[in-house]
Amino acid sequence: MATIRDVAKLAGVSVATISRYLNKTGYVNIDTELKIKKAIETLNYEPSSVARGLAGKQTKTIALILPDISNPFFPELARAVEDVASTYGYTVIFCNSDDQGAKERTYIELLKKKYIDGIIFASNTLNKHDAEQINVNGIPIVCLDRAPDNHICSVVRSKNREGARLAVEHLLESGCRKIAHIYGPRDLITAQERMKGYEDAVKSLPWYSPSLMVPGNFRIDGGMQATETLLHGHPDIDGIFAGNDLMAIGTLKALHRMQIRVPDQVKVCGFDGIQMAEIMEPELTTVAQPIYEMGAIVSRLLIKKIEGSLDTNEIYELDVTLVPRKSTQKEAQL
Amino acid sequence: MATIRDVAKLAGVSVATISRYLNKTGYVNIDTELKIKKAIETLNYEPSSVARGLAGKQTKTIALILPDISNPFFPELARAVEDVASTYGYTVIFCNSDDQGAKERTYIELLKKKYIDGIIFASNTLNKHDAEQINVNGIPIVCLDRAPDNHICSVVRSKNREGARLAVEHLLESGCRKIAHIYGPRDLITAQERMKGYEDAVKSLPWYSPSLMVPGNFRIDGGMQATETLLHGHPDIDGIFAGNDLMAIGTLKALHRMQIRVPDQVKVCGFDGIQMAEIMEPELTTVAQPIYEMGAIVSRLLIKKIEGSLDTNEIYELDVTLVPRKSTQKEAQL
DNA sequence: CGTATATGTGGTACCGGTTACACATTCAAT
């Protein structure tokens, strides 16, 4: 690999000039420019990002910390992040935290040593202390869903509470008269918000009872178990709003095993809008988050922050859309 | 951030000694060691990976180039790669190539500039020329599925041909008498091998006809279209072996729309063993590849290559397993 | 014409590590 000094020698100028030419900082005579161009060409020179990273500030690398890439919600997000990052010339390192604070901190240490330019947090355990820790090091961060604390970093999230209300209202309109909710892990803001949305929509209704809310774990198996519990306690349930699609899929599976027909006997609605929802049989109605868009926005935000054209921390709340499908279809009106 | 010189000053020794201590290269007196330890402790010193990268050789970073992380096959693979990489202290950069040679080459250029330690190719367009190009730069590479050329890099793949035979035999055992095949993109080795496996198993059977093989694109929509074409031409088909799970899912969907019952009228088998297969209704029988294991092996291989404890290029062919599920179930024997 | 400003270029000290080499000292073996 040729170095900048090789190029300088061949072009008959100093390294400073080459650097100026490369970064378009300072003056370079048009003739000199041509000579440099030719030298670079013939030497097949490519500036080393590592040297640049050491000398200057930026490594043109960002990190994406998420709980688990094999959770179907994240691949699309990751794709979006990588897409916009690469169009801006950034490279992305990805880390699976499994939502464990310890792992996150380990990664953060590692990333600091690597002079990473910024971090996207799609993980949920980042707390105020950690965020401040990173901020101290001057590394810009942007969060998904969760704000460690007000204004410590920008946050992108979608309207979880409103979405949950939408889901319940849709179930009501579809003819449900007793709707249960399977909620996700208590420590996840998204799960909390969706639960609140559910409560908003049902608490004034005569049939409402707190026992209609049971915990899941945001995974398929959790949805299955919760559904069994639910139908055991309330055999007359005719609508289930699951806190995310994975649990809704579990619900569908459990109902199928119990030989309960969807949507005839029980209607089901999920939340997230992952691809899987569409391939279920019956197809799963869901409140879709704009996953790709979230990833794209969060990346653009981070890059803006890195490049200094943004120094305020804002909260972006994205709209969700109810996607009605088979699993909540009213009986045909004959 | 403290630097090595700060530590040296505080500990009252030279930077060389600190470096020796850090890398456990060369002698360091036990007393000196203690002083250094203390200095590092009080300064909260962390060596800069970037400086190390520039001075020494390794950046402790590997790249994973795959077609598209949102293709359900890859998240699990990516997870495995990241898991083992991180246990060895490596960090992973991921790149979506969309199977476009141009994108791949752009990434490779970028990665070279970053002094990446090695590359895992799970993408399919890497050709001999590209691979040599990388080899010239001395960057170790390991491939999934595809060997650009014999012995230019190690390859991890699973027994596609044998797996396809397994699938067809299973369909035959389940009572099928006319089995079609939906194959994937012609330029993918995996698709070719699976097609060959299908042919191996059926070519000597009386009903066999080349028109039983139709192209899909390894995606859901491709599977749906292919299924429609297939049943149009051969209404008496009672078994379909799709080249991958995504297409098999499409098949299931198409059959459902055509009101053809699975497995009663037509049995379906996929290939890959992605999580989605299990959540289908009916659950999809498939030939499962050990996806996580493939990712783990390929990463370990790469790391060994990087660290010099491996210099031969080998081919690892992993066993596949037929996972019988509802979509190929025989009618109950009453 | 003197002076300010724009244009163009080079020297070189960094950035924060690694490592080759030189130089001591200790200790066991001859």
Next chain:
DNA sequence: ATTGAATGTGTAACCGGTACCACATATACG
């Protein structure tokens, strides 16, 4: 006593860039 290996440490060049500063020349303005 001599020698050579093992132990221990420091100096400084290098990795490949960036950027500050000095310095020249050309052009414009009052």
